[in-house]
Amino acid sequence: MELAEIGLVGLGVMGSNLALNIAEHGHRIAVWNRELPRLPEFIRDAGDLAQHIIPTETIEQLIAAIKPPRAVILMIPAGAAVDEQIGILKPLLGEGGLIIDAGNSDFRDTVRRVKELEGSGVTLVGMGVSGGEEGARHGPSMMAGGERSAFARIERIIMDIAARTKDGEPCAAWLGPDGAGHFVKTIHNGIEYADMQMIAEIYGAFRDGAGLKPAETAEIFKDWNTRELDSYLIEITARVLSAVDKETEKPIVDIILDRAGQKGTGLWSAVEAERLGRPASVIEAAVGARVLSSLKDEREAAEKAYGLGKPEAGAFTKNDAQLLEHALLAGKVVAYAQGFAVLAMASRMFDWNLPLPTVARIWRAGCIIRSQFLGTIAAAFEGPKVDNLLMTPAFIDIMKRSHGALREVVARAAQAGLPMPALSSALAYFDSYRQGRGTTDLIQAQRDFFGAHGFERIDQPGAHHGIWGISEMPATPTPGEKA
Template identity: 45%
Template sequence: MAPQLASAVHPSAGPCTRVLSAPKPAFVPRHQTSPKRGLSSASRKLVPCAPARRCGRTAAVAPRSAQTADSSMASPTAQSEVGLIGLAVMGQNLALNVAEKGFHISVYNRSGDKTDAAVSRAGKEGVGERLHGYKELKDFVASLKRPRRVIILVKAGAPVDATIKQLTQFLEPGDIIIDGGNEWYENTERRQAELAALGIHHIGMGVSGGEEGARNGPAMMPGGDEGAYSHLRPVVERVAAQTDDGPCVTYIGPGGAGNYVKMVHNGIEYGDMQLIAEAYDVLRTVGGLSNEELAATFVEWNGGELESFLVMITSLIFSVRDTEGEGFLLDKILDKTGMKGTGKWTIQQAAELSVAAPTMAAALDARFLSGLKDERVAAEALYAGLGVAAPAAAPGVDKAALVADVREALYAAKICSYAQGYNIIRAKSMEKGWGIELADLGRIWKGGCIIRAAFLDRIKVAYQRNPDLPNLLVDPDFAAELARKQDAWRRVVAVAVGAGIGIPGITGSLGYFDSYRRGRLPANLVQAQRDFFGSHTYERVDRPGWTHTVWDASFGSADSITTSGYNN
């Protein structure tokens, strides 16, 4: 099997090592009651980095003693290069990452027990001399070197505003606040304007990678004042995941550009996860593949063009047995998917920008439908009574052929999903004048983040080759691949429809591909209908200008049946 995708710098590795994840068959997780844990050490292996580029890791210094928050508070002096507020899972792990990379960091949390926990953990992990806990905000601020760089990792919205209000009592002009949460970009821009009046800089920085990424190296997307970012850059370039293309962080653009790009990143993530789930559904339901067969299939896929973090962890998920009962854990999980809102924001933005995003929209709709568990169970019983059979494995199905087709369909649909996300970012960048370099996104998303994938290298190259590329679907390399894979893609859609399996992401992606590649669509009829009932006029193909027609005299003038200001 080909080596897996590099995810981050591992804390126990030497000065130039990377973590590669390798699935192991049928293992039992060591932390069954902690669903947010990262991959166990059993699923990691260490390999040397390429000698031409160092990972930037500073060896940890063993602590003289386990430092407590109270002892750290005794004499606050300006010793720390970075401060961090908010010591939940992401905050604590990011703080430890910063300390491990050789920076002194001060930490503060509203509840002191989390500060104590962070300091205690720092001592155990060998970075206690560089992580300093404080229980008074004033002392926390006093411990920071100027210009003070304070990362906030608290719940988005009002809690961020409340934290900033308290923090600014002690900050001075020139200091920098960095919001690392999943914040709505307009909130970021509002805060930037408010803080600018005080002479304080504000950077909205998306952070991707989850708990493991925060600890070992995430992908980061900072946006705001570029001069302020220059003070943050030495830290984040060391803390970020490292790949053969450099650190997985770059200045995204002014204003809320960083938060916006992270939002769309999450929308792409929604699409990616839905497409993988649909591939699983077809293979399991139509092909009758067992969990063991699915695990082996995804391991194989992760060794080729589908190599990615999500495909890799999916292969592991299939292998995990239930420690509280018989069989596999996946089969015991309720089929209801949660969400935190960034996917919804992405689709709302796509609509406002008039950018088609059917793959991500289908993923969002699928989550909504998953939440209707009781209704779905009742509907299943209703239609069973009416003779509508439940989806089942096809008799005599050629498993190998089905697996090969689904592999092609999944890859083609993923290209469409990424194309839609990039088009949303490009449209917003043009609207706001952000000047986002799309090629840079392919580079920084290669490591650390949830959507990291091998083919991001090719997306980067596509936008380097043509920065004005209107759509990934017309990049010569991707277009050639889609042309080769379309037959398999269509077969998967056909077999799913025939079996009664909804695969809206894969089907929506195919519809996107087919519509985008056609020079003429049936939109002429829709426009004629609009003109019929609403006098909205239409353009002709044989001459310029706008035309209105009274289509049927019995209806009278179309204007007479429309309300004032009506627009469809």
């Protein structure tokens, strides 16, 4: 039997499609799944591609079916399952073994696993894969981290199966050592959360502020997809909004429960951003919005207690489509600026030397946040080095012409009681970021008052303290008494 070039564990949604993609590119692959009944089903569905696939029933058979030195892709849930499989594979793979963890692992786990495997003869590549089911099957975006030489061993297969941009560039790259690939994938997902939340808020403006039907909103999103907002998420939003439920013949969004799920990458993005001192407030707002959405019973009780806000007819109208388009664009710029600022800081902190233009380039196709906008970001990062995307000439131009719309939309939504947590936080970040003198002078004074934490002065170097002692404070008059 001709041995396989590579093996794969986990024939779920992503693993089975990735295996078919690999087979379609003529690479022989051996596969194994924990639950055996999945195997014949997968081979049956593979059709002609089955000739490039070796189905195996035990992990030992899987290893025996791969050409040494052996490489195995794990496409299984992040966390304990990955540790368990690495534990099983390590002795079986032996010297020169390579494990590619292609799930959404926490980069901290990847860093730990790389260390734990040191000296064992087995190497780990942590590789984020984005694009969902369709991407995995026909071309995902892939973000790899680990030893450069280890990635080189699978580079040909990865480049063959990756998505390609219109100009033919593969959307996959080695981005840095140990956890770099999984970190970039985490931030990708954080941005995905922010994008999705802001789109949902704009949908809310059309539904609750303007009284539009889903199909009418779908037409507007379809139109937006021909301009600056052109992206996969806008495209699928238009398709989702025009979809009808077969059973009820109602728009499908109207019968879906408003309770969002999440598996962790959005939360990790927000937490890592704060840890790195580069807050990603739009991502945080998006995570918070999903959490709040899950408290359905509490929200219903609160609606009974307070009543709804007053999304009076006219808070928005169909004629505000352009205003809302520009507001979404401004919010998107801020969310991406925050995400890339986190990547830049992580690169510095962990010594990864992340190539930010490459990150933007490999997100242009294949992944969930793919868009033409990422081409503009890649070009912006190729110019003079800046700390924040908001300081590049291209994005200064976009923000100058669109932040007014964001302000108008957030203000009108606030007046009408329409929640816009992500768009509001994008505006707040923008206004805080561009304010040369903020209001934390007062916070520093308060900290010094209650904890003698000290403060810097604008006119003298060094650390200083205020004279806050009770005896120096003017007495507080009692009510009715003259000061």
